[in-house]
Amino acid sequence: MVETMRAARMHEVGGPMRIDEVPRPTAFGSNVVVEVATCGMVPNLGNVLKNWPSWCPHLPQPELPAIFGLDPAGTVTEVGENVIGIRAGDRVYVSPVRSCGACPPCLDGKRTECRLMTFGGYFGFQEESQTLFDQYPHAGFGEFMLAPAYSLVKLPDNVSFEDASRLGYLGTAYSALKKAGHMGGKSVLINGGTGTLGIGAVLFALALGATKVMVTARNRELLARVRQLDPRRVHVFSTEEGSIQPWVRSLTDGGGADYVLDTLGAVASLEVMKDAMLSVRRGGRIVNIGGTAGEMAIDVKWLMDDQIAFVGSVWFTTAEGYEMVEMMRARIVDITGFEHRKHSLDEINEAINGVGSGDGGFTSYMVTPR
Numbered sequence: 071m072v073e074t075m076r077a078a079r080m081h082e083v084g085g086p087m088r089i090d091e092v093p094r095p096t097a098f099g100s101n102v103v104v105e106v107a108t109c110g111m112v113p114n115l116g117n118v119l120k121n122w123p124s125w126c127p128h129l130p131q132p133e134l135p136a137i138f139g140l141d142p143a144g145t146v147t148e149v150g151e152n153v154i155g156i157r158a159g160d161r162v163y164v165s166p167v168r169s170c171g172a173c174p175p176c177l178d179g180k181r182t183e184c185r186l187m188t189f190g191g192y193f194g195f196q197e198e199s200q201t202l203f204d205q206y207p208h209a210g211f212g213e214f215m216l217a218p219a220y221s222l223v224k225l226p227d228n229v230s231f232e233d234a235s236r237l238g239y240l241g242t243a244y245s246a247l248k249k250a251g252h253m254g255g256k257s258v259l260i261n262g263g264t265g266t267l268g269i270g271a272v273l274f275a276l277a278l279g280a281t282k283v284m285v286t287a288r289n290r291e292l293l294a295r296v297r298q299l300d301p302r303r304v305h306v307f308s309t310e311e312g313s314i315q316p317w318v319r320s321l322t323d324g325g326g327a328d329y330v331l332d333t334l335g336a337v338a339s340l341e342v343m344k345d346a347m348l349s350v351r352r353g354g355r356i357v358n359i360g361g362t363a364g365e366m367a368i369d370v371k372w373l374m375d376d377q378i379a380f381v382g383s384v385w386f387t388t389a390e391g392y393e394m395v396e397m398m399r400a401r402i403v404d405i406t407g408f409e410h411r412k413h414s415l416d417e418i419n420e421a422i423n424g425v426g427s428g429d430g431g432f433t434s435y436m437v438t439p440r
């Protein structure tokens with residue numbers, strides 16, 4: 071008889087999740103089974119899922135019904151016969167990146183550059199993603215999940231499951247900062263710096279040695295709280311007060327920021343994003359990890375004349391996950407004081423609709439399936 075487990079599944083686009091009894095996975099090959107303790111989520115996932123067909127028509131979701139849940143952490147309960155170095159009982163974070171494993175980018179450790187790159191429990195980047203959804207049909211909004219050994223980050227004892235289930239958004243910011251360049255002694259503008267992605271970017275920019283972290287957003291109360299993360303190095307500006315460019319230039323001797331990181335959300339204004347981008351110094355780098363979509367007019371000759379690089383970045387590598395948890399273990403990056411909004415699997419629909427929205431990126435939202 072097949073053992074079953076409880077999992078929240080979406081049956082129609084934007085429709086409510088239903089709690090279903092589904093077959094419980096068993097480990098085989100190079101895969102393990104993880105008992106999910108917590109799964110992180112964006113505050114307003116419900117809105118994202120509802121608007122998916124219009125916001126992201128080019129990014130296929132799994133065939134429905136499907137289990138969602140992007141950012142799980144838990145305990146390994148069973149390992150496949152080919153798994154070496156991971157044991158039952160290990161506490162792990164499960165990166166949702168699934169890829170072919172055999173193409174040049176995968177072989178180079180850059181699985182997010184794989185043509186088949188797919189976010190288990192969320193969406194893919196091309197039609198063939200369904201093959202990977204079929205191989206790994208589980209995700210964080212279920213009691214157990216099958217996960218490839220390559221997706222696991224073993225957690226130090228002092229990194230909690232709650233904090234680990236925030237790694238997706240921390241890691242997206244961390245990897246983007248690494249792609250921007252060396253941070254020691256540099257200035258970085260973080261546009262949208264009070265949100266889930268933005269605060270992660272501020273924390274890691276500080277940890278990596280940036281000496282001028284300029285944070286823009288709208289909410290002044292949240293900005294004041296971000297400033298308190300390091301009042302000597304963090305500068306804040308509300309975009310309700312006007313243009314970002316003169317403010318950044320006033321702080322950088324007229325030159326502009328070494329790096330600009332855009333972390334704005336899906337409904338943000340392209341004009342604010344452009345204002346931030348134009349605050350970069352000659353020879354600087356702009357990295358985009360936000361959800362803002364649409365076409366923007368940019369003078370391409372400016373990119374040449376001023377030697378500007380514009381880089382897009384998605385997620386992070388599992389190795390970068392290990393770097394981050396080691397920095398969290400050493401408390402170089404500390405998110406232990408953040409508020410946790412926990413919901414059980416039965417409260418999944420309230421959870422994904424962001425009921426009682428918290429303090430921007432200082433609140434972590436999560437589902438606890440067990």
Ligand SMILES: [Zn+2]
Nearest residue numbers: 170173176184
């Ligand atoms: Zn590949």
